[in-house]
Amino acid sequence: MSHDETETEARVRSAVGQRRELVNDAIDDDLPMAEPERLYEATRYILDAGGKRLRPTVSLLTGEALGDVEPLSADYRSFPALDGEPFDLLRAAVSVEVIQSFTLIHDDIMDEDDLRRGVPAVHEAYDTETAILAGDTLYAKAFELLSDTGADPAAGLEAVNMLASTCTRICEGQSLDVDFEARDDVTPEEYLDMVERKTAVLYGASAAIPAVLMGADEETADALYQYGVESGRAFQIHDDVLDLTVPSERLGKQRGSDLVEAKETLITLHARQQGVDVEALVSAPTPAEATEAEVDAAVDALDEAGSIEYARDMAEELATRSKQRLSVLPDNEARALLADIADFLVTRGH
Amino acid sequence: MSHDETETEARVRSAVGQRRELVNDAIDDDLPMAEPERLYEATRYILDAGGKRLRPTVSLLTGEALGDVEPLSADYRSFPALDGEPFDLLRAAVSVEVIQSFTLIHDDIMDEDDLRRGVPAVHEAYDTETAILAGDTLYAKAFELLSDTGADPAAGLEAVNMLASTCTRICEGQSLDVDFEARDDVTPEEYLDMVERKTAVLYGASAAIPAVLMGADEETADALYQYGVESGRAFQIHDDVLDLTVPSERLGKQRGSDLVEAKETLITLHARQQGVDVEALVSAPTPAEATEAEVDAAVDALDEAGSIEYARDMAEELATRSKQRLSVLPDNEARALLADIADFLVTRGH
Numbered sequence: 164m165s166h167d168e169t170e171t172e173a174r175v176r177s178a179v180g181q182r183r184e185l186v187n188d189a190i191d192d193d194l195p196m197a198e199p200e201r202l203y204e205a206t207r208y209i210l211d212a213g214g215k216r217l218r219p220t221v222s223l224l225t226g227e228a229l230g231d232v233e234p235l236s237a238d239y240r241s242f243p244a245l246d247g248e249p250f251d252l253l254r255a256a257v258s259v260e261v262i263q264s265f266t267l268i269h270d271d272i273m274d275e276d277d278l279r280r281g282v283p284a285v286h287e288a289y290d291t292e293t294a295i296l297a298g299d300t301l302y303a304k305a306f307e308l309l310s311d312t313g314a315d316p317a318a319g320l321e322a323v324n325m326l327a328s329t330c331t332r333i334c335e336g337q338s339l340d341v342d343f344e345a346r347d348d349v350t351p352e353e354y355l356d357m358v359e360r361k362t363a364v365l366y367g368a369s370a371a372i373p374a375v376l377m378g379a380d381e382e383t384a385d386a387l388y389q390y391g392v393e394s395g396r397a398f399q400i401h402d403d404v405l406d407l408t409v410p411s412e413r414l415g416k417q418r419g420s421d422l423v424e425a426k427e428t429l430i431t432l433h434a435r436q437q438g439v440d441v442e443a444l445v446s447a448p449t450p451a452e453a454t455e456a457e458v459d460a461a462v463d464a465l466d467e468a469g470s471i472e473y474a475r476d477m478a479e480e481l482a483t484r485s486k487q488r489l490s491v492l493p494d495n496e497a498r499a500l501l502a503d504i505a506d507f508l509v510t511r512g513h
Numbered sequence: 514m515s516h517d518e519t520e521t522e523a524r525v526r527s528a529v530g531q532r533r534e535l536v537n538d539a540i541d542d543d544l545p546m547a548e549p550e551r552l553y554e555a556t557r558y559i560l561d562a563g564g565k566r567l568r569p570t571v572s573l574l575t576g577e578a579l580g581d582v583e584p585l586s587a588d589y590r591s592f593p594a595l596d597g598e599p600f601d602l603l604r605a606a607v608s609v610e611v612i613q614s615f616t617l618i619h620d621d622i623m624d625e626d627d628l629r630r631g632v633p634a635v636h637e638a639y640d641t642e643t644a645i646l647a648g649d650t651l652y653a654k655a656f657e658l659l660s661d662t663g664a665d666p667a668a669g670l671e672a673v674n675m676l677a678s679t680c681t682r683i684c685e686g687q688s689l690d691v692d693f694e695a696r697d698d699v700t701p702e703e704y705l706d707m708v709e710r711k712t713a714v715l716y717g718a719s720a721a722i723p724a725v726l727m728g729a730d731e732e733t734a735d736a737l738y739q740y741g742v743e744s745g746r747a748f749q750i751h752d753d754v755l756d757l758t759v760p761s762e763r764l765g766k767q768r769g770s771d772l773v774e775a776k777e778t779l780i781t782l783h784a785r786q787q788g789v790d791v792e793a794l795v796s797a798p799t800p801a802e803a804t805e806a807e808v809d810a811a812v813d814a815l816d817e818a819g820s821i822e823y824a825r826d827m828a829e830e831l832a833t834r835s836k837q838r839l840s841v842l843p844d845n846e847a848r849a850l851l852a853d854i855a856d857f858l859v860t861r862g863h
Contacts, residue, residue: 202688269649273642292623292691295645296684299619302649303680306656310674316667323673324660330653334646338552341642 175507178500179220181235186216186223186260189239189253193308194261205289205297206304210264212280218263218369219256221504225387226252226373228489228497244377250314255322255376258309259369262326265301266333266365268294273341302330314376322375325388329368336361343427351432355396358429363395370501386491390501393485398508400478403428404471405513407462413513417450419458424450429477434470482509525857528850529570531585536566536573536610539589539603543658544611555639555647556654560614562630568613568719569606571854575737576602576723578839578847594727600664605726608659608676609719615651616683616715618644623691652680664726672725675738679718686711693777701782705746708779713745720851736841740851743835748858750828753778754821755863757812763863767800769808774800779827784820832859 190210196203226242227234239256241249270276271284272294278284286294310323339357343349370391374384403421407430411418421428422445431441444461447453465471485505492498540560546553576592577584589606591599620626621634622644628634636644660673689707693699721738729737753771757780761768771778772795781791794811797803815821835855842848 197685199685199688199692201692202685269645273645293688295619295623296688296691298649299652300681300684302652303677303684306677307674307681310670310677316665316670320660320666320669320673323670324657327653327656327660331650331657334650334653335547335549335552338549338643338646341646342549342551 171503171506172511174500174503178224178234178503179215179217182220182223183216185239185253186219186256189257190260193254193257194304201289201293202296202300205285205293206264206300208282208285208288208297209267209279210260212282214260214263214280216260217504218366219253219260221366221369221391221501222256222259222373223252224497224501224504225370225492226377228492228495228501229374229377229379229383231493231495232497234497234500244314244318246315246378248315250376251312252373252376254308254312255314255372256369258305258326259365259372261301261305261308262330262333262368263365265298265305266337268298268301270337273337309372312376315378318376318378322372325372325375326368329364332360332364333362336364349427349432351429351436354427354429354432358396358399359392362399363392365391366395366398367391383491386488390485390488390505393481393488394505394508397478397481397485397505400429400474400481401509401511403430404474404478405511407458407465407471409513411455415513417453417458418455419445419453419461420450422458422461423447423453429474430465430470433473434465434468437468437470439464439468439470478509482506521853521856522861524850524853528574528584528853529565529567532570532573533566535589535603536569536606539607540610543604543607544654551639551643552646552650555635555643556614556650558635558638558647559617559629560610562632564610564613564630566610567854568716569603569610571716571719571741571851572606572609572723573602574847574851574854575720575842576727578842578845578851579724579727579729579733581843581845582847584847584850594664594668596665596728598665600726601662602723602726604658604662605664605672605722606719608655609715609722611651611655611658612676612680612683612718613715615648615655616687618648618651620687623687659722662726665728668726668728672722675722675725676718679714682710682714683712686714699777699782701779701786704777704779704782708746708749709742712749713742715741716745716748717741733841736838740835740838740855743831743838744855744858747828747831747835747855750779750824750831751859751861753780754824754828755861757808757815757821759863761805765863767803767808768805769795769803769811770800772808772811773797773803779824780815780820783823784815784818787818787820789814789818789820828859832856 194207223239230243239253240251242252244250267279268285271279272286272291276284277287285297306323309326310319312319336357340361343357367388371384371388374387406421407419409418435441444464445453445457447457482505486502489498489501544557573589580593589603590601592602594600617629618635621629622636622641626634627637635647656673659676660669662669686707690711693707717738720741721734724734724737756771757769759768785791794814795803795807797807832855836852839848839851
């Protein structure tokens, strides 16, 4: 099993890696520097600070799977739609990544997170005004790009509508996340709904937008949206599991830091329902002050309540369901890679 | 002349007033309450706090002028495009107003303005997080609406692209405005460029988007965009003139408050170039503490430097030019009202 995981991981890392440079080059081309310089520098700052480019990779692979073309064999800038007419699949992929960057910048202001991708957040590196504006500029740019892919206009307009309603859902999710911080009675169902809106729908859009632009039928586009949403939810839940189960040195931060920071996750919400006094599990005021023994004991308590298994099962079930959605696609290498990504999201070790 | 002004004003107020209720009803229909409730309440808060609905009125009148229909005679929800096919002109008009609201909410955060339309700004009435998110939600909603007007898809996609690039320009303008506060060498040309991006382009989009959706040719849409941009610039410059020349009681705030608050306007920038020591004109630290005599003396100095006349001439020239753009439209009542609006923007007394 560990060997299988490694092979899946290797395939995913290779697929993402092969596309990352293309996506980065497209970002350079489609978001050129302009003036005011400081504003445009800020828009590029987080985009250039890294990021796996997982969402644009999903977009590119969906296009390849649906078009039944050999991965990396077609020019993404003039990619054949289902009727053979070329459109700019790469630009559509970039538009989703640009939306992701805008949400990161605004979320970091709201959550007062001062670090992002290992560098100061935009509102720290620049200032809050510039961060708000940089986010707003990226927001506009995403729609400029997606409305200019050369795809069939009716398809292009539908894709714009899908991205816009996805953005609405993201805002709703972030709002729920903020609201939940002031509540102590959030249910696992409410949490999952929040995660779906806040992060999973953009995975959904990443997979469905290429299908819409290529002229796929509604059933196919819907199935791909669900593939993305379910993978995205699985990803987030697995993240919560990793925070508790992976040694700190591999995690790159203190294990159990979600617990110490009193961040609700599917695991703590489930444990609460099982009668666990979650607040009492860890007494350290900051992750740096938490001892391994304290975290071990907390993890044991959550384990005994069945909460970690509950989350792990749910992540795996979502990944399985998401892979089943891919049956709307022709059976080919790109589709297999999309299935690998779903697996990777719930098996990755950090 | 004073009598003419009053007639123009009356016609404009009537045209805007007749459409305001329709626009308000459309806002109710197209931006229904949803959950999270607090978020959606915040999105509606500024929209419901009033506003003349001048931009949507311009959109509706442009549609009527271009379609050569009697004002208020056609159903704005199934308005005939140039090929006779119906589309939702009212929704397009609302999308522009929604963008305007989003920019007000975010600008008020950035400028630390705590009052808007006589009520606390969203970030005061709610909090900064909610204000950022409410703005982001309206941003998404505007694109949801504009991508769903039922217009010809190619036209719809072009309209989306126009609105998105307009939003980019608005962000650039706001960024320049913030940058200018830290500079003492801003030229009148730079100021005019900032005003064009920050406020005038959305007037441009208000006038041009209906033309695009109706299938007008590029020359017509461009001319209408320029009509809006030039009117919008004239509006802003006239605002600067009013601040100095209208008695406080009619202005609803202390006359000369821009000067006291050291806000650069076209007038102060021109005076600076004429060698006037603008900083020394008023010594009161707040508008409330400024005396009429002090403001009178300051206005006299700016008058002597020719700066007020310079601004007034420019506003009038822009209004004249903007009216000339309307020659692309059939000669009808709606076009006359668009011309009245351009006049109104530079003749209104407050």
